[in-house]
Amino acid sequence: MTASQHITIGDLRPRVQYVADGTLADFSYPFPIFDAADLEVYLGETLTASGFAVTGIGENGGGTVAFTAAPAAGTLVTLRRRLTVQRVTDFQEGGAFRAKVVNDELDYQTAVLQQLAVDISRCLRLSPTDPTQANLELPHVEPGKPIGWNADGTGLTNDPADFTAVQSAVAADAAAAEAAAQRADERAAIAESVTEPLLLSTVDAQEAAIMAQDSQTAAAASASAAAASETAAAGSAAEAAADATVSRTGGDDTMTSLWIAEVNRLAVSGMAAVAQAAETGARAAADAALVERLRTEAAAARAEAMVVVGSKPWQVLPNWAATGRA
Known part of the structure; x- marks a missing residue:
């Protein structure tokens, strides 16, 4: 330049x-x-x-x-x-x-x-469209006091609230909320760890009930077959007796046939009794499996209630969930 x-x-x-x-x-x-x-x-x-x-x-x-x-x-x-x-x-009078x-x-x-x-x-100032004539002059310094508008909105004043105490209270509430959330997470994790085995037990109980039902059906079929065999054996014995009556000349052979027929009848009767006992046992197993399934479902429901309570600590448990009995 x-x-x-x-x-x-x-x-x-x-x-x-x-x-x-x-x-x-x-x-x-x-x-x-x-x-x-x-x-x-x-x-x-x-x-x-x-x-x-x-x-x-x-x-x-x-x-x-x-x-x-x-x-x-x-x-x-x-x-x-x-x-x-x-x-x-500085310009001098009459100078250059x-x-x-x-x-x-x-x-x-x-x-x-x-x-x-x-x-x-870059200073604190009112908006050009603000209709008020508020004074933005700051009040005297008071440590720990926040600054806010006065009652009629014409100026700034030190808030009477103790800002430090409010901060402490808010921090305490935040810490309590965080602790409650952590406890809820822990309860949810425990409930989840309990629920999974219970669900597996429920599946096992259902499978056991199905197997017991199949055993009951098979036992009933065996009993029916045994009853049919018993009837057939009785018929054979009757035929043998009739043959013995008609052909009395058979002698010892006829007596032997009668004895064999009677033995067969008794054996078939024993098989029928065993089949009947098997059917009774299968029915009992099915009933036990049903009871176990109901008990497992109740336990799963209690675990689900624990999950809900874990996320809502103020919720009241029903009597069966609180006592642990379905």
Whole structure:
């Protein structure tokens, strides 16, 4: 820029930010500054005064901040123009009135106004459409007290509630809720571990009932067959007796036939008794399997109730679930 030229202050916010990548060491600023001291450099939240060089002083398009070492990756780099609010020139009565001097002064004051505009935009303020005329001045500092609107909404005041006590109460409630949730999870896990074996027992009981029913059916069929055999044997004995009566000349052979027929009849009768006993046993096994299945289903229902109670500790168990009896 030549000596006759002056800085032009455009409509540009005098503040820019970057996130460092750990490699880049040069960061540009797009707004003009009058002196190197007019530029503030922040690394994170720390204002840094050394370890970099500033170029582009007095240039309309700004310049560059060149760090000696690249900022660490993830570091927020903030560059902003910060001017001292002051008048830098004085015009003497009847003295020279040079245009560049006047323009420089006006540029400086315009830059100060931009700086104030940025500061105001980052302050607590009412919405442009808010109909109230509330005062946003903060009340006196009271440690541990939150700030809120007063009763008529015209200003801010320290809330009478003890914020620290409220925080402690909320933290205690949160801890209690977390502990209750953990207990519920533990109960649910226990109930789940109990329910799975009970479900397996239910399946086993159902299979046992089916097998017992099949045994009962087979025993009934055996009993029927034995009864038919007994009837046939009785018929054979009767025929043998008739043959003996008709052919009395048979002698010992006839007596032998009668004896064999009687033995067969007695054997068949024994088989029928055994089949009858088997049928009775099968019926008893089926009844026992049915009872066991009902007992297992009741236990599974109790386990399901435990799961529900585990997730809702305030729920009251029914009498059979509380006592453990179906």
